[in-house]
Amino acid sequence: MRLLLVEDEKKVADFIARGLRAEAYAVDVASDGTMGWKLASTVEYDVVILDLRLPDLSGAELLRRLRQKTNQKPVLVLTAQDSTEDKVETLEAGADDYLTKPFAFAELLARVKALLRRPVEKRNDVLQVGDLEVDRAKKQVHRAGRRIDLTAKEYALLEYLAAHPGQMLSRTLIIEHVWDASFEGLTNVVDVYVRHLRAKMDDPFERKLIRSARGAGYCLTDEMG
Numbered sequence: 570m571r572l573l574l575v576e577d578e579k580k581v582a583d584f585i586a587r588g589l590r591a592e593a594y595a596v597d598v599a600s601d602g603t604m605g606w607k608l609a610s611t612v613e614y615d616v617v618i619l620d621l622r623l624p625d626l627s628g629a630e631l632l633r634r635l636r637q638k639t640n641q642k643p644v645l646v647l648t649a650q651d652s653t654e655d656k657v658e659t660l661e662a663g664a665d666d667y668l669t670k671p672f673a674f675a676e677l678l679a680r681v682k683a684l685l686r687r688p689v690e691k692r693n694d695v696l697q698v699g700d701l702e703v704d705r706a707k708k709q710v711h712r713a714g715r716r717i718d719l720t721a722k723e724y725a726l727l728e729y730l731a732a733h734p735g736q737m738l739s740r741t742l743i744i745e746h747v748w749d750a751s752f753e754g755l756t757n758v759v760d761v762y763v764r765h766l767r768a769k770m771d772d773p774f775e776r777k778l779i780r781s782a783r784g785a786g787y788c789l790t791d792e793m794g
């Protein structure tokens with residue numbers, strides 16, 4: 570696992586890098602935002618640890634640039650600011666987690682490990698199944714480059730299926746994740762919405778992506794069979 574640490578305070582950077590290397594991680598250290606951006610945009614890091622307050626390019630700006638790229642790497646932000654507002658802003662800017670200084674190394678390590686355990690699909694803003702693209706940031710769907718207009722519920726259903734490609738998902742499971750706790754309707758609501766989805770994103774195309782198994786549920790896949 571290769572990590573990038575962007576931190577301008579040499580003492581802090583040395584302390585973190587030493588600790589991480591002792592845990593057998595490869596660590597590159599950037600001492601300012603510009604260098605951090607250069608490294609982050611050319612090397613496929615597994616986790617980026619980013620100090621928010623940097624002398625040149627700010628951590629928030631670096632984070633925004635990173636998030637504009639489709640391939641999302643997990644980012645842990647280090648912040649000296651302890652206000653809720655800053656934390657919310659940090660998370661909204663696309664950080665996966667944050668840690669307020671000062672912190673114990675053990676906590677940083679635990680958070681880095683948690684980020685490394687996250688499945689890749691959760692970090693990707695664009696889910697892709699065959700020629701279907703679901704952009705989770707923009708809530709837009711394209712198939713073979715063509716924009717597909719969906720209602721909010723149809724979109725939520727498709728996003729859930731696309732986040733679990735190749736997995737047969739039961740109607741009950743789908744309802745639990747796509748409808749909220751107040752839903753008391755019949756499970757055939759899933760069948761109704763799948764029918765709507767198929768009409769919009771499968772019927773006009775030769776290759777069908779939504780599969781069903783009687784009794785079992787639904788699955789989104791590009792695989793034959």
Ligand code: CA
Binds near residue numbers: 620623
């Ligand atoms: Ca700093």
